[in-house]
Amino acid sequence: MEPSINILNFDNVYLGQTFHRGVKATWIDFTDLKNVSRLCELSTLKTIGVRLRKAHHLVSFVGNGNYHYATLLFLRRLQVPFTLVLFDHHTDLIISPSESLISCGSWVTKAIQSLPLLRKVILVGTADELVKEIPPFFRNKVTVFTQERARRLPWLKHSISASIPTQAIYISIDKDVLSESEVVTNWDQGQMTLTQLLEILNYLGRAKDVLGIDVCGEYAADPLMTLSPAALRSADKNSRVNKALLHTAGKITAQAS
Numbered sequence: 001m002e003p004s005i006n007i008l009n010f011d012n013v014y015l016g017q018t019f020h021r022g023v024k025a026t027w028i029d030f031t032d033l034k035n036v037s038r039l040c041e042l043s044t045l046k047t048i049g050v051r052l053r054k055a056h057h058l059v060s061f062v063g064n065g066n067y068h069y070a071t072l073l074f075l076r077r078l079q080v081p082f083t084l085v086l087f088d089h090h091t092d093l094i095i096s097p098s099e100s101l102i103s104c105g106s107w108v109t110k111a112i113q114s115l116p117l118l119r120k121v122i123l124v125g126t127a128d129e130l131v132k133e134i135p136p137f138f139r140n141k142v143t144v145f146t147q148e149r150a151r152r153l154p155w156l157k158h159s160i161s162a163s164i165p166t167q168a169i170y171i172s173i174d175k176d177v178l179s180e181s182e183v184v185t186n187w188d189q190g191q192m193t194l195t196q197l198l199e200i201l202n203y204l205g206r207a208k209d210v211l212g213i214d215v216c217g218e219y220a221a222d223p224l225m226t227l228s229p230a231a232l233r234s235a236d237k238n239s240r241v242n243k244a245l246l247h248t249a250g251k252i253t254a255q256a257s
Contacts, residue, residue, distance in 0.1 A: 003250035006055035008070060010036065010063045013218040016232070017239035019246055020061075028054055037066045039103045049073045058253040061242065062216035065187055068092065069107035071172045071214055075115055078211055083120040083164045084111065085204065087197060088174040089127055089190040093134045093142065112141050119166050124200070125150055125177035125190045147190050156196075157203040169208045171201065175217030175241060183241050184219040184234040194241055198248050205252025213249045215242065 004024040007014055009031060014020065028051050030036065036044060052073050062070050068088075075084065086092070086108065096106040111118055121142045128146045143163045150156050176185045182194050204210065219234045 002246055003059050003253060004057040005246065006052075006057050006060040008052075008055075008060060008062045008067065010067050011220055013063050013220050014061065016235040017218075017242065019239045019243040023246070026054055026057060028052060037064070038105075039097075039101050040069055042100055042102060045069070045073070045102055049076075058210075058212045059246065059249045060212070060214040062214050063218050064220045065174050065176060065185060065217045066104050066220075068104040068172075068174060068216050069102045069110075071216075072102065072107045072111055074212055074214060075111055075118065075170060078115075078117060078168070078170060080168050080211075081117050081119050081166050082168040082170055082211060083122060083166045084108070084118060085122045085124065085160070085164070085169050085171045086174075087124045087172070087177045087192075087200075089125060089130075089147070089176040089188065090174070091123060091126055091130050091133045091144075093121075093138065095135065109135070109138070112138055120164065122160060122163055124160060125192045127188075127190065147192075151191065157200045160200060161204060161207045164208065167209050168211050169204065170211050171204065171213045173197070173213070173215045173217070173245065175215065175238070177217075178241070183217065183238050185217045186220055187217075194244060198244060201245075201248050201252060205248075210252045213253060215245050215249075 002023045007025050007027045009027055009029045092105055092108040094105045102110055123144045126144055126146050128148045131144055153159050175183045176187045177190045177192050179191050180189050218238055
């Protein structure tokens with residue numbers, strides 16, 4: 001049985017996908033908001049947060065990776081000590097260019113700085129060369145299973161689980177962690193297969209209490225090209241991956257509840 005889901009509609013990207021058909025979905029619209037792609041004013045983030053009060057389900061689809069900062073709003077809801085398990089080709093741990101802004105690349109930094117219940121961040125599948133982005137003063141809060149390290153660990157799922165200090169976890173997935181043979185995104189991508197990702201998710205679901213899951217990394221085609229054969233193939237490929245993630249998310253959140 002598939003879970004009920006939240007769909008965050010920033011740019012209508014999910015209108016071209018089918019994975020959510022027949023699933024109880026709460027659509028929350030943000031298409032009227034300006035200047036929210038990649039960078040977002042904190043004042044606008046408050047507006048997004050108000051609208052997300054309607055998002056009552058444990059599984060959320062966030063849209064393009066440019067809006068990954070919305071995960072911070074879900075993390076703020078958690079009321080017990082937890083670990084963020086982030087599957088992402090990037091660290092999202094850069095310093096924001098302004099105190100009045102949050103970005104898709106700085107939201108994890110903001111989470112560490114502002115959420116005392118966040119005990120640890122586990123990064124999985126991150127590009128090896130990007131680890132240097134992590135500020136030194138955050139190193140004790142972050143464990144990284146880089147793309148290369150993940151490839152070499154035969155028992156990756158066990159190693160990830162053993163590095164988590166809390167029973168409760170929140171899982172955030174940017175599909176750019178997956179190889180280009182699996183999905184199409186607007187960012188450079190990693191090498192993980194969907195099978196590997198699902199295996200890790202299922203293992204974590206058995207070992208930990210999953211408080212929520214979100215998925216981003218959709219491919220946003222140029223508005224003039226949304227009906228092109230390439231764009232339609234990309235939407236179909238991403239929809240199939242989302243269907244698999246939705247099925248697994250339903251199982252592991254049910255186990256926790």
